[in-house]
Amino acid sequence: MVEVRIGAQVPTRELAITGGIGMAPLLDFARRDEQLGYDALWAGDSLVARTRLDPFVVLSAAVACSPAPPGSTTAGCRSCPPRRRTARRGRACRTRSARAVGSPVPSHPVCTRRLSIDLDTAKAQQALDEYLQAYHRQPLAVMSYVQAYGYGSADDCAEWPAGYVRVGARHIVIRIGALEPGDQLEHLATAVLPAVRATIEKE
Secondary structure, eight states: OOOOEEEEEOOHHHHHHTTOOOSHHHHHHHHHHHHTTOSEEEEOOOSSSSOOOOHHHHHHHHHHTOOOOTTSOEEEEOOOSOHHHHHHHGGGOEEGGGSSSOSBOOOOOEEEEEEEEOSSHHHHHHHHHHHHHHHTSSOHHHHTTTSOEEEESHHHHHSTHHHHHHTTOOEEEEEESSSSOTTHHHHIIIIIHHHHHHHHHHO
């Protein structure tokens, strides 16, 4: 069985959209990510758009606050083009073992998807659509052509990783499809993560 690491992305841009400027909510998210059993913590970046806190600052703070034993979790940075920035940002994937953003871990293909979980599929879809109109100013119907999304029950949200693992993805990054994560991180950890891991084990 291949080793696949599943992590969540810190909602830095979402915090900016809702007017937040403090680190406390992001560090709380990072602690919950770790306590709930995610394998990794990720932060996004953009060179020309979508203001947010610097991902290196966020990840360094998360590492400093982490009670995890050395080498237990991975922290990484996702970058948006242009390519000249991507190459440099790609080296941001780090282990918490250094107690700071330290030695790089091996580079592997990464797959990212925003998820909205709810037993009522229509509610999950509506929540994701409202989120995308606030984030991208475009509805789900439009954004689905250019980005990957998932919504619905835990089983619905757990089906998608298998195909990506088959073609080489070794890091699965979950983005919560909501401006305020609320208890989505917990729902995903208790319902979706076990289903995703079970699906991967069958591959």
